Amino acid sequence: MNDNAQASRGSGLATFFAVTFITTWGCWLVAIALGQPPTTFPTVIPFLLGGFGPVFGAIAVRLRRGPVPVHTVKFRLNARLLWALPLLVLAAATVAGGAVLAQALGGPVLSLDAGTALIATAGGAAPFFVSMLVGGPLAEEPGWRGTAYPRLLERMGRFRVGLVLGAAWAVWHLPLFFMTGTVQAGFGLLSWSGLLFSLSVFPMAMLTGYAYELGGVPSAVAVHFGVNATAAVLNAYSPMTQTVVLATQLLVAVAAISLRRNASVTVAGDSGVRLQHG
Template identity: 65%
Template sequence: MTIATPARRDGGLTIFWVVTFTWTFVLWLVAIALDGSATTSPTVIPFLLGGFGPVIGAIVVRVRRSRRREPVPTHTVRTRLGARLLWVLPMLVMASTTVLAAALLSEALGGPTLSLTEGRELIATAGGAVPFLISMLIAGPLAEEPGWRGTAYPRLLASTSRLRAGLMLGAAWAVWHLPLFFIDGTIQAEFGLFSWSGLLFTLSVFPMALLTGYAYELAGVTASIAVHFGVNTTIALLTVKSPLTQALVLAVQIIVASALLASRRNRRSDLPVQGHQETAGVR
């Protein structure tokens, strides 16, 4: 009988955490030490590269698994052309709607007036709509989702529930973002770590982890990327910065995530688990 070692039992999850956090924290600490803006050279280089920590961690785990000829984790969801990808657009719309609904509710309650003025300026600064959308897709969704959802999430599901897996991943995600509060030019630094906006940003990653996890189970990494992209882009375009609007986004997303998780519990047989199959993403 072969006794599995702890490293083998966790499917490379420990290695993923170590590589992801080491890569990101080393580069972001360099950016902090340079004491410049995240939008100007030379600080922009380690700042941008640091954001790819999760995908680097995913690649390392994938290479290690391939060399050892280990099976794909049981809860890995395969992304392939077909009916499953039809969920991607609804997930994108749902994600954007959570932010838009919260912004409208905030305005109705006396918060900031809904405006695209700063969003248009952001697009102009990026060089147009296409460069803006590409930058929003790469910085965050593509740089992170193959790691957080495509690699860590299915491995966590092997030993715990969806809710716990999502919350554990949310906690790791929140800690991962902390250095950004000390890099000038980031939205986190603008908020400040010890402020209501900083606290609300940190808390916001928990329902986001649940929403992206739900999307991943529906249609794989492509769907989780769509949710991440939809939320980030809508927040940027609507310039969601006030604590009231942030709090309402948090509340709306908690409600939506709770409803989606409840629907999953009521349809257990509907879990799209693809045991021992490869995914169109990094596993």
């Protein structure tokens, strides 16, 4: 076993990725086999459980009781939570701004009709936004950012971490393209929208990583939620809109990470400063 493999195993990364993919893909393959939309019973059960694969991966790593990475941002009810709201607004603005720019460039005209219908189908604004919060941000961020991100950051820079987690995140989503009734299945895997969706997770991985450094898992959840909810409400899924939103988020992510390239991170609850590499 080489040094990198031993380091990955020792840090818990191997455990995290193995448990995450096995639980998610196992559950989602059951949902695919059932052949019904994920909102119907009994498909909803393996669909929802599969979405929590990263959380199961995070739990498995915690149960191993290995060393806590120095870049871990601990959760505390302190000023770090104040980052969540402005980061949520920033995340939503990257989607809304990209959609407006896409329209100006000749893309689809913005309309809230599809979003309003989607909210009505969910039973109203409250259940819609709760489902958007649980089905993605809360189910994933404790794993991708709260567990994998600080461990990867111990051995590579922020841009490389974004690329690695982006690639893993894109592959993790693949079963959704074969599940009846999902947005991804509506795109089609071998389509421009499908390709753009897979590419979009790379700037998202960078943005949520940036948010995690500033405010921990709650801020990463806020960014993830802001992007998902805004895209759903604005129905920002045409290839033109996806392209412009992706470019907008990539520019924002690169700028944000570049500004923090030589910055240090104070880990919540610690008295010292943990130096980060770019």
